[in-house]
Amino acid sequence: MEMNVVIAQYKETHPAFIRDSWIGIGLLSIVSFTSLAMIVCFGCLIVLELKKQSSFMSATTKRQQTQLIKALVVQTIIPTLASFSPCSFSWYQPLFGIDGWKWLQSTNSIVMSIFPVLDPVSTILILPAFRRLKSLSLYLVGTNKDSSAVRVHTASCL
Template sequence: MFVNWAHYLVPKISFFLSLVFNPVFVYLIHSSKHVLFGNYRYLSYFFAIFNLCASAADLLIPVAVFYYRYTFVTLVVDAMRSEQGEASIAFRCSFISGTYGILNIHFIFRYLSLKSNNIIKNYFMPYGLLLSVIYVLFHMSIWAMIDYFCLHSAPEMRDYIRIPFRKLHNESIDNINFVAGLFSEASPDIVQRSWAGIVLLTMIASYSMILYFVLGYKIITGLHIESVTMSQQTAQMQKQLFKALTIQTIIPICVSFMPCSFSFYGAAFNIGFMNWVYWVSAVAVSMFPFLDPLAIILLLPALRRRSPRASTSPRLRLEKYNDLGCDVMIKYLQIKF
């Protein structure tokens, strides 16, 4: 099923960019000479692997979002209806929750590095890394189960959207795999499980957002207190690290939390968003896997100066030598990341 050219091309371009930036990010972290990233190095490898898996899932299971009155529908674009179709959609959507889990770990790691660095040094490898992987998989599993058990399709849903779906896409909804929420003008069972589904999914996203702001505030407070005893170079380095984390927080809010919220509650309250809002939501989610490593590369001078562009830029080559002292300081601090 063809939605539009943007919906067709953007996930493929995102996959290609993810295939470029994540290996580059891993290479820059792994081959760093002046900067000792410590245990964050291994966490970065896990983040990159997750991003590549998310991009592959988006390429292999391309999804679109359709809206009509009190229902939103997340459907597979390039596949015929099958018994495993809804499970594959739930698996694909679970990577949305995985991005929340990844960022949760990032904040927790940064907070512990600032407040209890001995825990990171002594216990992160292998226990912390293993717990991080389990935590992200748990996040994904919960989201997938909610999708599968609360938002699975039903004949009543197909009847509800049959005519408008055919008018918009010239396709029969009977041939499409989808998960959906129908919040009114339906049987009580469907309405109840639809509301239960989006409330549970919203709780997962909301607790993550609260965690970002709470730990972010604690990190800012900790940096302010400790900056009294920090050198100017160290304080500047810590500000750069927190700036990178801030951008990493904004990215999933823009490409995951907001699109999902528009999809869920636009249909739940029949707000009447145009359908382009919904297909933009599906496209935006596919952009996180390459924006995440790109943000770190661009915002951390220790990585930016070693990027391919830096080797051809006189200004950046000069910056590399001027900031060498900062690199040495990071190594000394065991990169409190």
Template sequence: MYIHWSHHYLPKLFGILSFVCNPIFICLIATEKKASIGKYRYLLIGFAIFDMAYSTVELIVPVAIHGTGAAFVIYLADGPFFGTGKLGQLAVSIRCGCISLSYGILVIHFIYRYLVLFNTRIIDRLLRPSGLFGLFVFFVFHGIAWSSVCEMCLYGDQEVFDYIYDAFQKDYHVDSHDLSMLMALFFDASPEIKRRSWIGILLLTGISIYAISLYVILGWKIMKKLADNPGVSATTQKLHRQLFKALAVQTFIPICISFSPCMMAWYGPVIGLDLGMWNNYLGVIALSAFPVLDPLAIIFLLPNYRNKLFRTVKMPIKYFYSGTSTVRPNVDNSAQVY
């Protein structure tokens, strides 16, 4: 189902870039001295692996978003599950659950940074097999909760298919009854449809607000601890600040490209804002950029990774020019900056 070149190609491009940027990020972590960030490196590697898994789901389950009248619709636009009915709807629910998984893994990172400063003994327990299993269950629960809400409250049925039929014929020239979708119809519907639509959207909003609120609360406590902790060396404080700055940017990214587009798509119909196909540009493309921007933010905000990447890039360039130049000036190599 072709909507627009940007919707068709940009998510795929971001998916490919995710499998370029995240392995580079993992290599930078693996070759860094263990003493620099300690066991936190394992969480960063887990973050990179999740980003690639996120991109894989996006490539397999490409979705589109439409807002029309009093309804919000997210539907399967292409891929191996296209035209498979209920199975395709389940795939869309799982795809949406990845948004909540991104919230969950960020919560784990904030909790880790908080405990490093406030209770290091718990960190040792968390990094044992039982602790890691508990973190994994906590992480997966976010995705299960989100996907379950979608399946139980936002599934499409005959009434909602009929409601959006004319709009989809006009904009996409397709029969809405043939699509796998999730939908919230807030007005102009039966009481049952309106009830479960409101319940579903409010539950998803609650999950989102819980995660964002936790980021803010823990972030504020971390900053306050760093400012009022004279017993910690300047070098250690500097490292903590660098890591927290990277985590803060990692949080800012999903707020801008996950939380905000979702809020706009969900509540636009409630306030009479008819975004139509613009949801695809504001939401779908933005959501697909998350796994690429995430590792890039950490690489460029942490000096060790940034400098190592620049040195790696400069080495073949330097070799190329030194090997092809016929005149080699007498330069003191020790004065070069990488």
């Protein structure tokens, strides 16, 4: 059986394994924090560029850009809280003697389970065009042997 798993042990093992654990977790931390820093940096650059371009935009375009930036920020924060934070906590909790495996496993599985729902719901709640959505039309196209009539069924979903 092949498995890909990250294991870090900080004590009660061979010193070379402890050193490799520190190097591995350190590199993972650098990659993770660098990606977060890049997200923040590029987000700030986008906002600055939009502010520079705002004199050329109509009021409607400015409002839409503001709403989209808010949605982008929320869609960045949710995965950071749902994935990055618990993962980072699990890497470093043995260092500080925190025994939170059952708590972390339960919490992390719940957060990861609701993440696919939270991501689109947050966008729907932030963007007014989606908030105003009252019903969704489901189009079921069917054909009969005798005719090629199209049946349209509308169902209220919100």
